[in-house]
Amino acid sequence: MTMTRIAILGANGRMGRALIRALAADPKAELASAQVRPGNSLIGVDAGSLAGIDALGVNLGTDIRGDVVIDFTSPQNTALMAADCAKHGRALIVGTTGLDGAQKAALTDAANKVPVVFAPNMSVGVNLLLGLVELASKVLGDTVDIEVLEAHHRHKKDAPSGTALALGEAAAKALGRDLKDCAVYGREGITGERDRQTIGFATVRAGDIIGEHTVLFAGDGERIELTHKAHNRDTFATGALRAAHWVVGKGPGLYDMKDVLGLNG
């Protein structure tokens, strides 16, 4: 059996630990390295022990080894790691959200040299939801108000979530709108009546909510709510592993989860 040799970045993070557990349960994946920041007190601890499973014989460290790197860290780190992967000829799977234009450009640059899969949500359900939102937007068109609602845990640093933005993009694209021009990020005070051409975003940050997204299509007399709720982080971790297997042997390029799942036509 051919094994996919995987490097996990930010191995001590919430997603890092979920990835270690998912990888340990995947017979076709081998943990090549589990990276943490230099000086982290966990260096030398077995990755499996950290993730609450049996020891895996791979200790947390600062090296990056393997053929495919999985990154769920921070936008700044992701941009640096993209350049590093391009330099060392490693494929890269990026789940990190909140990247600015320059950080996204770092991924595009790396994608000229190596394959890069970049998706704000690696779950199958959310990637199906993106297609459903596109369909609903096309059918309902300008007869409804569209709002994207999202809720996440109190530790999340970016808002709206990367997934919420992708859902808004999917609706805007289907309607021939540019999200840059029609997005409304929260409301306060005397806002005036709602403009039907806008797409609204509402953000909740509370407790340990893993990740919930609803796209609301509200018309006169009826509404549709398309909702996805993640019950745990395994759904993101197994999606990232699926991407890691898929990317092996692919040429340089920027891909997304729809490519991985065969949903791009």
Ligand SMILES: NC(=O)C1=CN([C@@H]2O[C@H](COP(=O)(O)OP(=O)(O)OC[C@H]3O[C@@H](n4cnc5c(N)ncnc54)[C@H](OP(=O)(O)O)[C@@H]3O)[C@@H](O)[C@H]2O)C=CC1
């Ligand atoms: N695409 C998807 O399906 C999903 C995406 N995400 C995204 O993944 C990212 C991580 O989420 P989560 O795991 O909850 O976050 P955590 O804060 O739990 O983990 C982040 C990890 O990245 C490390 N890190 C951050 N910055 C740096 C840096 N500059 N250099 C080295 N290491 C760094 C942290 O190290 P340290 O502890 O030392 O700070 C930590 O190990 C977020 O952007 C989130 O939105 C999350 C879930 C699903």
Ligand SMILES: O=C(O)C1=N[C@H](C(=O)O)C[C@H](O)C1
């Ligand atoms: O930070 C998180 O936790 C999550 N982030 C992603 C996002 O910003 O969309 C995906 C998921 O909902 C969890």
